[in-house]
Amino acid sequence: xTAINNAERGAPLARSSLPRxxxxxxxxxxxxxxxxxxxxxxxxxxxxxxxxxxxxxxxKTHAFTLKYITExxxxxxxxxxxxxxxxxxxxxxIGGGIFGFLLAFSAIRGGLPRFMRSSLMTFxxxxxxxxxxxxxxxxxxxxxxxxxxxxxxSSLGFNPYYHGFTLxxxxxxxxxxxxFQFPLMVLIIAPAIDGLRREWLEAAENLGASSFQYWRxxxxxxxxxxxxxxxxxxxxxxxxxxxxAQALTGxxxxxxxxxxxxxxxxxxxxxxxxxxxLSLGMVFVMVLAxxxxxxxxxxxxxxLR
Amino acid sequence: xxRGGQIWAWFWMVLGVLYFxxxxxxxxxxxxxxxxxxxxxxxxxxxxxxPDFTHSFSSSIVWAVFTIIVGILIFVPTAYLIxxxxxxxxTPVEFITLLPFVIPVIVYVFSLVRTFSQxxxxxxxxxxxxxxxxxxxxxxxxxxxxxxxxxAIDVRTxxxxxxxxxxxxxxxxxxxxxxxxxxxxLSGAFISFAIVMGELILAQYLVKPAFAPYxxxxxxxxxxxxxxxxxxxxxxxxxxMGVIQxxxxxRGEAQIAAxx
Numbered sequence: 001x002t003a004i005n006n007a008e009r010g011a012p013l014a015r016s017s018l019p020r021x022x023x024x025x026x027x028x029x030x031x032x033x034x035x036x037x038x039x040x041x042x043x044x045x046x047x048x049x050x051x052x053x054x055x056x057x058x059x060k061t062h063a064f065t066l067k068y069i070t071e072x073x074x075x076x077x078x079x080x081x082x083x084x085x086x087x088x089x090x091x092x093x094i095g096g097g098i099f100g101f102l103l104a105f106s107a108i109r110g111g112l113p114r115f116m117r118s119s120l121m122t123f124x125x126x127x128x129x130x131x132x133x134x135x136x137x138x139x140x141x142x143x144x145x146x147x148x149x150x151x152x153x154s155s156l157g158f159n160p161y162y163h164g165f166t167l168x169x170x171x172x173x174x175x176x177x178x179x180f181q182f183p184l185m186v187l188i189i190a191p192a193i194d195g196l197r198r199e200w201l202e203a204a205e206n207l208g209a210s211s212f213q214y215w216r217x218x219x220x221x222x223x224x225x226x227x228x229x230x231x232x233x234x235x236x237x238x239x240x241x242x243x244x245a246q247a248l249t250g251x252x253x254x255x256x257x258x259x260x261x262x263x264x265x266x267x268x269x270x271x272x273x274x275x276x277x278l279s280l281g282m283v284f285v286m287v288l289a290x291x292x293x294x295x296x297x298x299x300x301x302x303x304l305r
Numbered sequence: 306x307x308r309g310g311q312i313w314a315w316f317w318m319v320l321g322v323l324y325f326x327x328x329x330x331x332x333x334x335x336x337x338x339x340x341x342x343x344x345x346x347x348x349x350x351x352x353x354x355x356p357d358f359t360h361s362f363s364s365s366i367v368w369a370v371f372t373i374i375v376g377i378l379i380f381v382p383t384a385y386l387i388x389x390x391x392x393x394x395x396t397p398v399e400f401i402t403l404l405p406f407v408i409p410v411i412v413y414v415f416s417l418v419r420t421f422s423q424x425x426x427x428x429x430x431x432x433x434x435x436x437x438x439x440x441x442x443x444x445x446x447x448x449x450x451x452x453x454x455x456x457a458i459d460v461r462t463x464x465x466x467x468x469x470x471x472x473x474x475x476x477x478x479x480x481x482x483x484x485x486x487x488x489x490x491l492s493g494a495f496i497s498f499a500i501v502m503g504e505l506i507l508a509q510y511l512v513k514p515a516f517a518p519y520x521x522x523x524x525x526x527x528x529x530x531x532x533x534x535x536x537x538x539x540x541x542x543x544x545x546m547g548v549i550q551x552x553x554x555x556r557g558e559a560q561i562a563a564x565x
Contacts, residue, residue, distance in 0.1 A: 029390050033398075036383040040401045043437040047416040048408055054419075103321045110314025120318075123325055125546045126539075132505050133520045134535035138328035141335040141532055148331035179328065182321070211310075240409030243505040247521055257411045264415050264510060276419075279412040286407040 051283065054276040068277035078259065078269075078278060085239055085256040086285070088170060092177040093234035099178070100185025101227055107186075108193045121190070124183035131180045136247035139176045143167045168249045176248060177241065181234050188233065192226035192300065229296035236289040240282070256282055329539060336532035348533040358534075361519035368432075368508075368515060369501035372439040373494045376447040377483075379440070381490070384452045385482055388460050402448040405441055414438065414510045435511045442504065443497040450496065454489020455482075492549045499545040503538065 058065045072078055107117045142149045143160075144167050153160060166172055196219060204214045242257035251258050256278065262268045263275040339347035352358050380402075387395050405413070417438055422429040440447075463485065467477040483490070508515030520538065524531040 029386060032382045032386040033391065033394065035379050036398065039379055039437070039440075043417075043434075044401065044404060044441050047420040048404070048413070050420055051412070051416050099317075099321075102317045106314035106317040110318075111311045112314050112318060116318060120321070122546070122550060125550065126543050127325055129499055129503070129542050129546065130539060132503055133517055133524065133531075134503075134538040135328075137520075137524060137531050137535040138332045138539075141535075142328045142331035148334055149327065179324065182324070236406070240411070242409065242411040243517070243521075247505070247524060250525075257409060260411050260415055261506075261510075264411075264418060275415065279415050282409055282412050283407060286409065290407055 048283075051276050051280045054273060055280045057273070059271055059273045068271070068273040071271075071274060072277045072281065075274075077254075078256075078274070081254050081256045081259045081278075082281065082285075084170070084254055088174055088177065088255070089235045089238035091174050092181045092238045093231045095174070096178050096181025096234055097185050097227060097231040100182035101189055103182065104186040104190050104193055108190060109196075120186065124186045127183040128180050128187060131241070132243035133247040135176060135179060136244050139167060139172075139179070139248070143172070143175070168252060170253070173245055173248060173253060176244060177238050180244075181238060184234055184237060185230055188230045189226060192223060196222065225296045225299040229293045229300060232289050232293040232296070236286050236293075239285060239289070329536075332532050332535050332539075336529055336536055339529040339533075348529040349537075352530050352533050352537070355530075357519060361514045362516050364514040365502050365508075365516040368436060368439055368513075369498045371436045372443060372501050373447075373497050375436060375440045376443065376493070376497060377451075377490060380444070380448045380451050381483060381486075382478060384448065384455055385460065385478065388452075388455050389464060399448075402444050405445055410442060410504070410506045413441070414506050418510060429511065432513060435507060435513050438507045438511065439497075439501050439504065442507065443500045446496040446500070447493040450489050450493030451486065454486030457489070458482075458485045488552050491552050495545045495549045499542055502541055502545075 055068055056064055056066065058067070103120065106112060107120045139147075141147055144150065145161055147167075150160060167176075200218055201214060204218055209217070240257065242255075242261060245253055245255055245258060246261060251262060259268075260275065260279055260282070263272075263278070267275075269275055269278075334344075336348050337344040337346065339345060339351065383398060387398060408416075417434065418429060420426060421434060428434050460482070463481050464477055467481050472481070502516055504515075505517035505521060509518045509521070516538070520531060520534045523534060
C-alpha cells in the first residue's frame with residue numbers, strides 16, 4: 001500500500017508529452033478545490049468558530065471576557081448537566097463496550113456456526129444506525145408502564161415499576177443508549193479480534209498456560225488499547241446524543257445536549273453567552289476523546305494489523 | 306475452542322439477539338393494537354392516509370436527494386484532485402471532513418442558527434441552509450466512501466487515457482471517474498439517505514417539514530401510530546444498510562452514522 005502511494009506521489013505527471021498540455025494546471029487545480037473550501041468555511045468552519053469567539057466575548061459590550069467560562073464552572077445546574085452527560089456516556093460506553101466485545105468475540109472465536117458472524121455484522125450495522133425518535137418509541141413500547149415486557153413481567157408477578165425502575169430516568173435512558181452502543185462496539189472491534197492470531201493461543205496452550213493465563217498475559221494486553229479506544233468512541237457517540245433522550249424523556253433529563261436544545265428554543269440561561277460556552281465545552285470534551293482514541297489506536301497498531 | 310467457551314458464546318449471542326429484537330417485537334405488537342381487542346393494521350392505514358405523513362416523508366426524500374447531489378458535486382472533484390494533483394491538501398481536507406464527528410449535531414445547529422439568523426447572513430429560513438447542514442453532517446461518510454472508491458481505481462491512468470483521447474476535464478470527471486466509482490458513491494449515498502431520513506435535530510430547529518420531526522410530533526399526540534412509524538423507519542434503515550452491504554460486499558467500515 002505504502003509503496004503504491006509513494007510511487008504515485010513520486011512519479012511526475014507525464015503531461016508534457018500529452019497533446020492538451022497547454023492548459024495551465026495551476027488554475028484548474030484551484031478551481032477544483034475552491035467549492036469545497038467555500039462550502040466548508042461557510043457552513044462548518046465559520047459557524048463553529050463563532051462558538052469559540054462568543055464564548056469569550058461579552059454579549060453587550062463585545063469586549064473580551066472570561067466570565068462565561070468562570071460562570072459555567074461555578075454554575076451547579078450546568079456542571080450537573082455535564083456530569084450526567086459524562087456519567088451516562090461512560091456507563092453506556094463501558095457497558096456497551098464489554099457486551100459488544102463479548103458478543104463479537106463469541107461470534108468470531110466462539111466456535112459458533114459461520115453464518116452467525118455475518119448476520120451479527122448486518123444486525124449491528126442496522127442497529128447502530130437505529131436511533132433517535134423510533135428507538136425511543138421502541139423502548140416505550142417495550143418497557144414503559146404499559147409496555148409489552150412490563151405487562152408480561154407483571155403477569156408473572158414482578159412489576160419492575162414497583163421495584164424502583166423507570167424508563168424515563170438515568171438507568172432507563174442507559175438501557176436505551178445501549179441499543180446503539182454495543183452494535184457500534186461489535187462493528188469496530190471485530191477487525192481487532194480477527195487480528196488475534198490463533199498461533200498465540202496454540203503456543204500458550206503448548207507451554208501449559210491456562211485459559212486465564214492466556215487472557216491475562218496475551219490476549220488482553222494486546223486487545224486492551226483497541227477495546228479502550230473503541231469505548232472512548234462510544235463515549236463520544238453517547239455524549240453528543242440528543243434526539244433519543246429528548247424523545248424519550250421530553251427533555252426531563254438534564255443532559256448538556258438537552259440544555260443546549262432548550263437554550264436554542266427560548267434562551268433559558270441567564271445570558272446567551274453562557275450557551276456558547278456550554279457548547280464550546282462539549283466540543284472540548286469531544287476533542288479530548290478523539291485525541292485519546294487516536295493515541296490508543298497508534299498503540300494497537302503495533303500488534304494488530 | 307473448549308466446550309465451556311462455546312456455551313458462553315451461545316449465551317452472549319442469545320442475549321444480543323434478545324436485546325436486538327425484543328424492542329422491535331414490542332413495537333410491532335404495539336402497532337397492531339390500534340383497534341381494540343383485535344390485531345389489525347389500522348395504525349398503518351391511519352398513517353398512510355395522513356396528509357402530514359405524505360408531506361413530511363416526501364420532504365425528507367427531497368432533502369436527501371439534494372444532499373446526495375450536493376455531496377457528489379462537491380466531494381468527488383475534491384477527492385479526485387487531491388488524489389491526482391494535490392496530495393499536500395490531503396491532511397487539511399480530511400481534517401475538515403472529520404470535524405462533524407467532534408461537533409455534536411445539537412451544538413452544530415446551535416451555531417448555525419446563531420450565525421445565520423442575523424443580517425447580513427439572514428438565511429436561516431432558506432431550505433438551502435438545511436441541505437447544506439445535512440451535507441455537512443453526512444460529510445464524513447460521503448467523503449470517506451468516495452475516497453475509498455478512488456483508492457480502488459487507477460485515477461492517474463484513467464485521467465491520462467482520457468486526456469490523450471482529447472477529453473475535457475468535465476468529461477474525465479463525470480464520464481470516466483464517476484462511473485468507475487459508482488459503487489462507492491452509491492454506498493455513500495445510501496448512508497446519507499439514512500442519515501437524512503433519521504435526523505431529527507436539523508429539521509426541527511431549522512423549522513422545516515421532515516420525517517423525524519413528524520414522528521416526534523406524533524409521539525406526543527397518538528399511541529399506536531408512532532409505533533407503526535417506528536417500524537416503517539426501521540424497515541427503511543434496514544433497506545438502506547442492506548443495499549450498502551449488497552453493493553459494497555460487506556465493507557463494514559463506513560456504516561456508522563450520526564443522528565442519535
